[in-house]
Amino acid sequence: MDQWIETVLEQFGAFGVGMLMLLENVFPPIPSELVMPWAGYSVSQGQSSFLAVVISGSLGSFAGAWAWYWGARRIGKQRLAAWVDQHGAWLTISRDDIDRVDRWFGEWGAAAVLLCRLVPGLRTLISVPAGFAEMPPFKFSVYTAVGTVAWTSLLAVIGWWLGKNYGDLAGPLSWVSTGVIALMVAIWLYRLVQQRRMRARSTTHG
Template sequence: MEQWIKTILEDFGAFGVGALMLIENVFPPIPSELVMPWAGYSVSQGNASFIVVVIAGSLGSFAGAWAWYWLARRIGKERLATWVDDHGAWLTISRDDINRVDRWFENWGAAAVLGCRMIPGLRTLISVPAGFANMAPAKFSIYTAIGTVAWTALLTSIGLWLGKNYSDLAGPLSWVSSGVIALMFAIWVYRLVRQHRGQRQQPSHH
């Protein structure tokens, strides 16, 4: 994936940065922890502007976050809960889980949006409870923008600072994102197995 990302950035410049960050927010396995530092590396080689790269990456990331927010608002929490009642078993999600996340978001709100925009694996997901909670679009936009710009600027700065050594350290930098995704998958498997065992242990009613 590293080589593919590098090729996109070399061929399409800032437009490629924005496109990859948009895709990253819709399809998280493409990690921003690789995209933006590679863009920073390009800046260190004099092939791009730091400001332009950060703006492009932030716009792409912001657009992806807004897509999930808009979709969640359109679907609504109750419609999702109804669907989960019928199909949520394989996702290991229940109506109680949705209500629990909703209560958590009510307590943290803007701070959750701002903070989670800088946490791998949660950057995309935080838009969903924000949409379900009908968070004001302007408020969501402001805190998402702040968190997004801070994250893209930080990752770009890392690539710029590492300079020529970045190609040797790109792998370790992506471990955090890959680790979070692997952890989320492991939690899903654990919940699925536990749920299955619970169903088997329930006494049958005749």
């Protein structure tokens, strides 16, 4: 994937940065931890403008975050809960889980949106509870924009500062994102196994 990301950015420049950051939010396995440091490296080589790559990357990331927020808001918590009642077993999600997330977001709200934009793997997902909670669009936009610009700028500065050695840090950072996703999958598998065991015991005792 590293080579593909570099090819896209070499061909499309700042526009490619925005395109990949949009995809990163829609399809999280594309890591911003590789995209933005490479963009910063291109700045150090005089191939791009720092302002251009940060603006483009931030706009792409912001658009992806808004897509998740808008989708969650349109679906709504009640419609999701009804769907989970019928099909949530395979996702190991129950109506109680949705209520817990809703209460958690109700407590943290804006702080969660802002801070999670700086956490690999959670940057995309935080838009979902924000949408279900019907967080005001303007408030969501402001905190998302601040967190997004901070994240893209930080990674671009790292790539710019490291120059040709940007891969020394971009690689480990991409593993953080992959590790968070892997942890989420592991938790899902654990919950699925536990759920099936509980059902088996219930059937046996019944």
